[in-house]
Amino acid sequence: MLRIRPFALCRPLLRQNHRFGLTFSAHGSSAAGGQVTGLVVGDSTQVQSVVEKAKKLKGLTTVLHSTSSQYASPVPEVVSPLLERLLSDNSPYTHVFFNATTFTRPIYAGNAIATVRAPSSIPVKFFTVRSTAFKASAPEDGAQVEEKTLDPVEVVDSPTQHIKTDLTKSDRPDLGVASRVVSGGRALKNAETFKATLEPLADVLGAAIGASRAAVDAGYADNSLQVGQTGKDSKLIVAVNKDPDAPIFQVADVGLVADLFEVVPQLVEKLKQ
Structure with a gap:
């Protein structure tokens, strides 16, 4: 884009x-x-x-x-x-x-x-x-x-040079422009669980994957996947958390108090039908 x-x-x-x-x-x-x-x-x-x-x-x-x-x-x-x-x-x-x-x-x-x-x-x-x-x-x-x-302005001996650009390659939509994002936080325990839990849901939804800052800091996901904790620009926020007082429920449009490790696999199966 x-x-x-x-x-x-x-x-x-x-x-x-x-x-x-x-x-x-x-x-x-x-x-x-x-x-x-x-x-x-x-x-x-x-x-x-x-x-x-x-x-x-x-x-x-x-x-x-x-x-x-x-x-x-x-x-x-x-x-x-x-x-x-x-x-x-x-x-x-x-x-x-x-x-x-x-x-x-x-x-x-x-x-x-x-x-x-x-x-x-x-x-x-x-x-x-x-x-x-x-x-x-x-x-x-x-x-x-x-x-x-416009005629360009040529700069001689620029103090800053572009060396290379490293882009994360994925078959999923780019996080910056995706219409759907599946995001997880520190509750996903580790990088392996983060991937195993979120990727099937993202694949069936055709969504990008995001991660909270806590998940990124803990090494569950790459820094390029970090998203804002409130999703202020989102049109619809669906949250799953087993803590009924979790802050995410204050901004979510739809909230489910449940264990994500039980709900997400069930949701994936329903969406595949």
């Missing part, structure tokens, strides 16, 4: 990461107001296919793109000069949410909301948005999106 990361508004500039595909929220952008511009950076094998997909997205006004071998696996020190030139004094990309200086963001795994105030003297403000915070816009053949090319 292509994650579009909002960088600035009144006219928002969104950076699009080619590595993860393409996702854009018209709802999120319209809530921000005004015209929405996307920025795609990459090398010659990456950019054009992403630009063509972006041009079909309803709600996107303009797609800027810049191509360079340096942008194949971009690091901040390489991309920042391009953004600096783009966000110059004469840039139309200025403030977030109509010159707003006060924003809210979740902290403590979503259990609290922090209000952050930035000085009004700062002309450009950067922020990121969770890809699951808004419903993604579907491609639309009739979308009218303008395409513009």
